[in-house]
Amino acid sequence: MAAWAPTKLGIILLLGLSWSCTALGSTNDVTCPFASWRAAIIALSSTTACRGCDFEDCVLSCQRCAFGLPAAVDLRTCPKTGTPRIYLTPTGLVCIQKGGVRPVAGLNGTAPPPVQLFGPPPPLEVVTASVSDAEVQVLTGHDRPKDLVNLLDMDEVAKTEEYAVLLSQKVDNATDFVRQVASSATDKLTANLRTGDVIDLSVTATVSGSGRRRHLLEAAHGSRRSLLDFSSLLLGRGSLNISNIQLKRTNGGKDFVVGGKPVNITSLTFLVRMCGKELNFGPQDIQKIYFNKFAGSGVYTLQRQHEVCSFNKLLFPPETNLIFGPIDIPCQATVTSTTTDANNTGGKGTVLKLPMYQYDMTKACNDVEKYGVWELAKQWLQQNQPAVYANIRFYKRKIVMLSFADKCEWKGLGNTGCGDGHCLSWHRVPPSYIAEGSWGANSPDMTALFHELGHNIGLNHASRVYSTPGLNTSVYGDVTDPMGSGYPDPTRVKAGPVCFTAPQAYKAGWYSPIDNPDYLDPNLDGVTSADFNLWTLQAGRMYTFTVPSMHLSDKNYIRISLDTLNNVKLQSAVFLSYRVRQGPGGFDHAMRPAFDGAVMLHEYNGTASAKPDSVGVMTGLRALLRPITGRIPDLQSNIQQFEFVKSYRSPKYTTGPEPSWLVARVVTTTADYKIAAPPKQVKVGLCRANIDAFTAVMANEETCNDDFDRDCNGVIDAEEAVCERFRFRRLLRERRTTS
Structure with missing residues (x-):
């Protein structure tokens, strides 16, 4: 031939x-x-x-x-x-x-x-390519407005919570391409991934039909491709599956406070007029609710909330937090990449424009809708604010407020933690039912906005752990924390903030344990600080601490670790704190009045590090203590009322040398405590019990003649009824000794 x-x-x-x-x-x-x-x-x-x-x-x-x-x-x-x-x-x-x-x-x-x-090779039905250096982003949604009509169904809201794992790759100095790969926190392949993780992986897609698309996909089979390269071949058809994940490194904690050194938040807020639907507010309205200098003293601003609640550690100055809009963005569009640099495929010169997102906000609210709208907002910035666009990665957070998002069944949605990519949060406006009754129609829901910015720090939701066995944890159940359902007192919402609880602020690096714990009995062994291990306490001994209101200092809680790991940051722990509402603009000013002057006991299994926890690791409100007992309805759940108690006994902990219970008791008396004007500090007693109850089997000459309270029920064992016969023998011995 x-x-x-x-x-x-x-x-x-x-x-x-x-x-x-x-x-x-x-x-x-x-x-x-x-x-x-x-x-x-x-x-x-x-x-x-x-x-x-x-x-x-x-x-x-x-x-x-x-x-x-x-x-x-x-x-x-x-x-x-x-x-x-x-x-x-x-x-x-x-x-x-x-x-x-x-x-x-x-x-x-x-x-x-x-x-x-x-003969030619047979056509492929499935193609697989490798992707290097993709950064993980985890999104968490907050409160679906349609579920909040009567304020009694927050637990139903939690069942339909928005959650997504996405992969991001840098296209050029301003552009990231993002693609969703999971929508469940229980997905085994992605459950351990956190925002900021950088991974190598395999991507797989099905191939159908013929023509150029098949040709391109088959050419990609077995090669190393960028996410944008591979995903652009699937635009509008087919799904992206991932496998063979290999963790390479972790980026994260961009706004995490380390060692108390102040950090400035940097952000861009976009007011988006979707589908021609008008916003109820403009940039000047946002300035008044964002920044102190536009609002005056004694009123709520986002800047003041960060200053007051973080003790000036995480700041929100107007110079680094810019507002743009209104920006007109269509309901439907096909968005292409706008890069002019060489991308990671090895190309030189101007990169061919690739289709990135094809969205329709009237029909769906998937990743292509959210990131397509964001990409168009960014392109508006490129045309109208080129100097800001040129430095867009300096501004870590991007806040997108949408005038139309009927298919988005969340009030707010944000990155849980910030990696090296754009750190985003989206917000529906006008706000939900609750916000309309407090913030008003001419303002976004600032409670939801602060909540999403809390996610950006790396915080998860603040839950409530019910005291009745068998009840599930309420994901949003902590009404004292903005990361739960901590909606403010509507009569005070525009005059001051609600701050984070002790474990959330511990995670963020804002607060630390009490500096000089004040014991009534300094001779007790073991405890030398307000951050200690449960098994450091002598069993059956009461340790009494003076706990100041959290507003007085950033050293404002007691932390009791519940295991014996050497790395204290990785330990499960109980947190005790005391909170008193302050005047306009002050700490916890808008906290609901029922919780004013309460000692709060939380449990938290997370880490005090810049890396976000997995979505299932939340702070849990376990108990509310004060000298005056009582009950109040839970406005966010119809499952169980809130109860204020004088003492709390924990579940049994088995992670130390011996099974133990922690008992916390308010020592301050009713004579020194007034609900209408709570004191600036209270005394709290802590006791480690190493038995569930002191019984007749345990009663003997030794246990009935010492001063231990082994079950920490507030009565020393020698005074228990089961010790009466041994107490009589002791009295006889004492008489013989003195006669």
Whole structure:
């Protein structure tokens, strides 16, 4: 056979040939005619049946083509005129003018090597590519407005909570491409991933039909691709599946406070007029509720909430938090990449525009809708504020307020933690039922906004752990914390904040344990600080602490770790704190009045580090203590009322040297405590019980004649009824001794 040509029997296979680039002289000084992998693959003839193709330094190299062997071509050998086209010949891949004569001789004019017939590979049904250095983003949604009509169904809201795991890759200095890969916190493949994790992985997609899309997908099979490269081939058709996840490193904690050093939040707020629907407020309205200088003293601002609640550790100054809008964005659009830099496919020069998101806000609220709208808002910034756009990554957080989002069944949605990519939160406006009754129609729901910004720090939801066995934890049940259902007192909402609880602020790096714990009995062994292990306490002994109101200092809680790990940051722990509402603009000013002057006992199994916890790790409100007992309705749940108690006994903990219970008791008396004007500090007693109850079996000469209270019920064992007979013997001995 003198010439190469396709036949009915198949395509000629050249055996034993080492495929290499076709080159005629030096090409080092020739500009590459292709800007990206996709552009090169479009020029690759489908008759080549090449798969696993990579594009780097203007060389297209494929792992397998129709001849069954690797092939490559230096694309700088393409003709300078006409439309370049890449074909497969017995000499390998060649780039010639479309419609031109294909070479049939061997390299440098030699005769073609021996050939034999071979059929083309069968079409692929599934293609797989590898992706390197994708950053994880976890999104958590907050309160679906349609569920909040009567304020009694927060637990139902939690059942339908929005959750998503997404992968992000940098396209250029301003653009990230983001694709959702999971929507359940119980997904085994992604359950351990956190925002900021950088991973390598495999991506898989099904292939159907024929034509260019199939050709491109098959060329990607077995190669290393960017997320944008691969996903753009699936736009509108097919789903993206992932596997073979390998964690490489972690980015995160961009607003995490370390060592008390102040951190400035940087953000861009976009007021988006979706589908022509007007917003109820403009940039000047947002300025008044964001910044002190536009609002005056003694009123709520987002800046003041950060200053007061973090003790000036996390700041929200107007100079680094900018507001733009209104920005008109259509209901439907196909959004393409706008990069002009070389991307990570190895292309040089201007990158071919790739379709990124095809969205329709009237029909759905998926990742393509959220990130498509964000991308268009960013493109508006590029056209109207080029100086800000050029430094867009300086502004870590991006807040998108939408005038229309009927298919988005959340009030707010935000990144849980911030990695190196854009850290986003989205907000529906006008706000939900509760916010309309407090913030008003001309303001976004600032409670929800602070909640989403808390997620950006890396905080999860603040839950309530019911005291009745068998009841599930209420995900949003802590009404004293903005990360739960901590909606403010509506009569005070515009005059001051509700601050984080002790464990949330511990996680954020805002607060630390009491500096100099005040014991009534300094001679007790073991405890030398307000941050200690439960088993440090002598069993059956009461340790009494003076606990100040949290507003007095950033050293404002007691922390009791519940296991014996060496790394204190990784320990489960109980937190005790005391909170008193302050005047306008002050700490906890808008906390609901029923909780004013309460000692709060929380349990938290998370870490005091910049890395976010998994979504199931939440702070849990276990008990409310005060000298005056009582009950109040839970306005967020109809499951169980809140009860104020004088003492609390924990579940049994088995993570230490012996099974133990923690008992907390308010020592301050009713004479020194007034609900209408709570004192600035209270005394709280802590006791470790190593038995559930002191019984007759335990009563003997020794246990009934010491001063221990082994079950920590407030009565020393010697005074228990089961010790009466031993108490009589003791009295007889004492009489004999004195007579």
